């Protein structure tokens with residue numbers, strides 16, 4: 101038994117990290133509620149696209165909560181050449197999430213009401229990018245992994261990413277409630293050499309201690325992942341209370357955030373060469389900047405840039 105019962109906690113718009121030291125495993129649990137509604141309300145996506153984005157956002161929160169650098173960024177991008185969805189982008193920075201999907205509405209309407217991942221993407225790829233300052237380095241480091249979009253869901257594809265591209269035995273589960281207002285996820289990983297380093301290239305995939313943790317993780321029900329009345333720490337306790345030690349690694353509140361505020365847009369435009377700006381400006385002296393995350397256009401007056 102773990103030595104201390106975990107106390108009750110936030111159940112929505114949060115991520116928690118945990119470790120099972122005796123099993124050399126670590127994990128994350130996330131649940132999104134109002135944040136999901138806020139992100140989706142910027143778009144008017146049909147249900148299958150809204151659910152796809154909800155799943156992607158829960159995964160992005162799970163992966164983002166793994167960043168060691170509090171100012172780091174995690175970007176998840178799925179794309180195809182001939183799918184109904186041609187681009188899905190989500191990112192995480194300092195607890196802030198955002199995302200959007202570009203898709204063909206006509207082709208979506210012609211297809212099944214609950215299209216499979218393959219029906220949405222066809223042959224596609226998932227790219228996961230970590231931008232962070234790692235301990236011991238003085239500047240930001242970018243690490244990107246790309247895997248084919250295979251399996252039943254994006255969660256499957258992320259699990260393949262860790263297992264194939266990273267050689268880390270992993271379990272990834274995501275659930276969305278029936279109304280699409282709550283998304284929850286669990287990520288479990290086996291790290292026999294500890295938390296650090298990409299040197300563990302020869303990890304064995306048949307550790308009995310990992311099998312034990314994975315089997316416990318697989319008992320999580322979709323209804324538990326999305327139950328707003330069940331705190332994340334309570335869910336953690338429910339899954340692993342028979343373990344010798346469950347170490348809580350902290351909670352991260354999650355919010356909806358975008359970096360397209362007018363001051364930021366002006367500062368980016370001010371750095372362009374004058375001839376480049378001249379090509380963007382319309383007859384009225386404005387440059388129209390799109391933010392696809394917010395579904396907004398920002399008209400910026402060139403005269404106000406002061407350049």
Ligand SMILES: [Zn+2]
Nearest residue numbers: 358360391394
């Ligand atoms: Zn924006």
